[in-house]
Amino acid sequence: MYVRGKKLERLSRLLLGFALVAVIWAAAADASAQSSGTISEIVVEGAQRIEPGTVRSYLLIKEGEAADPIRINRSLKSLFATGLFADVTMRQDGTRLIVNVVENPIINRVAFEGNKKVEDSTLEGEVTLRPRVIFTRAKVQTDLQRILAVYRSTGRFGATVEPKVIRLPQNRIDLVFEINEGEPTKVARISFIGNEFFDDEDLRENVQTKESVWYRFLSSDDTYDPDRLTLDRELLRRFYLRKGFADFRVQSAVAELTRDRKNFFITFSVQEGKRYRFGKVDVVTTIRNLDVESLRKEVDIDPGDWYDASEVDKTIDTLTEAVGEKGFAFVEVRPRLDRDRDKRTIDVVFEVNEGPRVFVERINIVGNARTQDDVIRREFRLVEGDAFNAAKLRRSRTRIQNLDFFETVEMEPVPGSAPDKAVINVTVAEKSTGSISIGAGFSTDQGVLGDFGLRERNLLGTGRDLSLRFILAARRSEIDLKFTEPFFLNRDIAAGFDVFRITEDLQDFGSFDKKRTGFRLRAGYHITELLTQNWAYELRQESIQDVDSAASLVVQDAAGTNMFSSVEHGITYDTRDNRLTPTKGYYTKLATNVAGLGGDIYSVKNVASGAYHWTPTEGFLLTVGGRAGIVYALQDDVVLSERFFVGGRDLRGFAVGGVGPRDISTDDSLGGEWMYSGTVELGFPLGLPAELGVAGRVFSDFGSAGEIATTRSGIADTGSLRASVGFGVTWKSPFGPLGLDLGIPVVKESFDETEIVRVNFGTRF
Numbered sequence: 001m002y003v004r005g006k007k008l009e010r011l012s013r014l015l016l017g018f019a020l021v022a023v024i025w026a027a028a029a030d031a032s033a034q035s036s037g038t039i040s041e042i043v044v045e046g047a048q049r050i051e052p053g054t055v056r057s058y059l060l061i062k063e064g065e066a067a068d069p070i071r072i073n074r075s076l077k078s079l080f081a082t083g084l085f086a087d088v089t090m091r092q093d094g095t096r097l098i099v100n101v102v103e104n105p106i107i108n109r110v111a112f113e114g115n116k117k118v119e120d121s122t123l124e125g126e127v128t129l130r131p132r133v134i135f136t137r138a139k140v141q142t143d144l145q146r147i148l149a150v151y152r153s154t155g156r157f158g159a160t161v162e163p164k165v166i167r168l169p170q171n172r173i174d175l176v177f178e179i180n181e182g183e184p185t186k187v188a189r190i191s192f193i194g195n196e197f198f199d200d201e202d203l204r205e206n207v208q209t210k211e212s213v214w215y216r217f218l219s220s221d222d223t224y225d226p227d228r229l230t231l232d233r234e235l236l237r238r239f240y241l242r243k244g245f246a247d248f249r250v251q252s253a254v255a256e257l258t259r260d261r262k263n264f265f266i267t268f269s270v271q272e273g274k275r276y277r278f279g280k281v282d283v284v285t286t287i288r289n290l291d292v293e294s295l296r297k298e299v300d301i302d303p304g305d306w307y308d309a310s311e312v313d314k315t316i317d318t319l320t321e322a323v324g325e326k327g328f329a330f331v332e333v334r335p336r337l338d339r340d341r342d343k344r345t346i347d348v349v350f351e352v353n354e355g356p357r358v359f360v361e362r363i364n365i366v367g368n369a370r371t372q373d374d375v376i377r378r379e380f381r382l383v384e385g386d387a388f389n390a391a392k393l394r395r396s397r398t399r400i401q402n403l404d405f406f407e408t409v410e411m412e413p414v415p416g417s418a419p420d421k422a423v424i425n426v427t428v429a430e431k432s433t434g435s436i437s438i439g440a441g442f443s444t445d446q447g448v449l450g451d452f453g454l455r456e457r458n459l460l461g462t463g464r465d466l467s468l469r470f471i472l473a474a475r476r477s478e479i480d481l482k483f484t485e486p487f488f489l490n491r492d493i494a495a496g497f498d499v500f501r502i503t504e505d506l507q508d509f510g511s512f513d514k515k516r517t518g519f520r521l522r523a524g525y526h527i528t529e530l531l532t533q534n535w536a537y538e539l540r541q542e543s544i545q546d547v548d549s550a551a552s553l554v555v556q557d558a559a560g561t562n563m564f565s566s567v568e569h570g571i572t573y574d575t576r577d578n579r580l581t582p583t584k585g586y587y588t589k590l591a592t593n594v595a596g597l598g599g600d601i602y603s604v605k606n607v608a609s610g611a612y613h614w615t616p617t618e619g620f621l622l623t624v625g626g627r628a629g630i631v632y633a634l635q636d637d638v639v640l641s642e643r644f645f646v647g648g649r650d651l652r653g654f655a656v657g658g659v660g661p662r663d664i665s666t667d668d669s670l671g672g673e674w675m676y677s678g679t680v681e682l683g684f685p686l687g688l689p690a691e692l693g694v695a696g697r698v699f700s701d702f703g704s705a706g707e708i709a710t711t712r713s714g715i716a717d718t719g720s721l722r723a724s725v726g727f728g729v730t731w732k733s734p735f736g737p738l739g740l741d742l743g744i745p746v747v748k749e750s751f752d753e754t755e756i757v758r759v760n761f762g763t764r765f
Helices: 002-035 052-058 069-081 120-126 137-153 200-204 226-242 292-296 309-325 373-377 390-402 553-558
Strands: 041-045 085-093 096-103 106-113 160-168 172-180 186-193 249-257 263-271 277-285 331-340 345-354 359-366 406-415 421-430 434-443 447-459 464-473 476-485 493-506 512-526 531-545 560-574 585-595 603-614 621-633 674-685 694-706 722-733 736-747 757-764
Touching: 041 052, 052 069, 052 096, 069 085, 069 096, 106 120, 120 137, 137 160, 137 172, 186 200, 226 249, 226 263, 226 309, 277 292, 292 309, 292 345, 309 331, 309 345, 309 390, 359 373, 390 406, 390 421, 694 736
Parallel strands: 041 096, 106 172, 186 263, 277 345, 359 421
Antiparallel strands: 085 096, 160 172, 249 263, 331 345, 406 421, 434 447, 434 757, 447 464, 464 476, 476 493, 493 512, 512 531, 531 560, 560 585, 585 603, 603 621, 621 674, 674 694, 694 722, 722 736, 736 757
């Protein structure tokens, strides 16, 4: 019985265990059924602007599908990723899925406050948030950094920006960026480490970033700009390569901001390396029938000179052009440098080989919203279908830049539709070409003067030049209307006209006033790249009036009105690198004017002029120039207004008209029928910072004028040489150029009029 009881007890326990397992399994199955049951309805709560159907479209779970926790979690992330909602929550209510959203507001207005140095339009172009755009904090932070980047590019590293949100009805906001621009972050010091041959001051002169000093108040070069620092590294490299340091490297350029965020300390670490001279210089070629000896004559590098990488580049251009002129279009000039570190020389061999045969397939121009395409295309030395030539492409870029219609001109050759074709992409950035100028100044010739002008250099985007100018001075007044068509009849002919009225008070040296009224038709064109020819026709009425009663009888005889009808021809050969501020090259010009094609004056006037500019060493400029002229009367005598009056600008130390025939009794200058003048001038730095624009000069001028056809007595006319020496200073001031010359006559006649001090000052804005 005892055994049977044990068996019954064990069986009871086993049955109880099975029952317990069944209950647990049933409970788990019921819970699982509830959690993974079917979603019968998706309810969207909190939506205002956005339709519930739009919210459901972003979910990765649909009504009638199983309530999968993983898919619900992904749906939550999908809603946040839209950027439409500030908050999203999801919960299950039985078989319903409740989606509660908080919508991001809509931006009603974006405003900027506190910005004075940067225009609203500039900031609006940088930020991504706009009216009627969804507001998100991530986008606000992105725009905040973009605004700070704008201020840092202008050197204001202390600028701060705080976004403010103004809530409006209907879940709208106004977004206001409150800006504290701060002061410009200046460059307090620029230092160099590793430089031995050049001192810090020499290197500071050759970088664009400058140290902050009081006289740079009109310049931004003393504010820190990371992009400018990159340019400075390249400027240092070019400077050292021009001076023979072929191994030069800029190891680092570090800008440290002070704790008060007001100043930067910039340190350049450089490795100068050895200084090299040019060794052997030669030209070789593999092109058949190409005369190498003629090419060697084009190389302007002397062995023994300090190595200069810029001279190597110039020689490449010169050889490319020279070979092209000989009819070889597809050439490639490469310099082979052989560096001898022991002798410190660099042998240069220019290899002239056949280049790939590539033709210009197409020229694309972008960025010229106003300027017409043909204005740019006519400056190209290449046209579509020509053999590609890098030198001509560079020349084309220079010609387009010289138009002065564009801030930047970029050219990029890219592969065309075939291996032997290239496409030239031209990108330009236009700038304002219209101007209103108001000027004031003083000159020894004209006294105090005022100047007002209107000019459009790119009229309606056609490249035409139209200007109207008024000058009112103590001794001169002028009204001048000018128009120029740069490509007359679609040819490389600059044609135009002038209409003018000029009144001059010449009482001080001639006891008369002169008035000219007329018009001028003109045309000019290039015979070659450096040789130009000009033609002009002028019709003017000229009056000698208000003659002083005590004036010379020669002047009194000239009183009255004459009509001039003349044709002028001029030819100019110009190799100068810059016509306004040349540093090298020369020009020669010959002009002939024939009057008598109508009118009542018959004469022939010839004037020759020229100048040579040379830079013997950096900062110094030697100029040798001169002018000579002669006038013949074809009928009667040469009239007073056609004679030459020497002195002033062309012969410093002497007054205007101070040299030449003169009436001794009245001291009136009568002018000469021939003249010559010349100058030798050396410009040099004064040891002041280059950006001040102050330079000195010493000069020696010489010249004379003579011969006058008159039977009157008391006329002094020796035709002897006059000469002067002196020195001067030029200041390119922020208000215009200021020039001061002190000239001392060393060879003169007793009756000459001298002028020791000569001043010129003026500005236009």
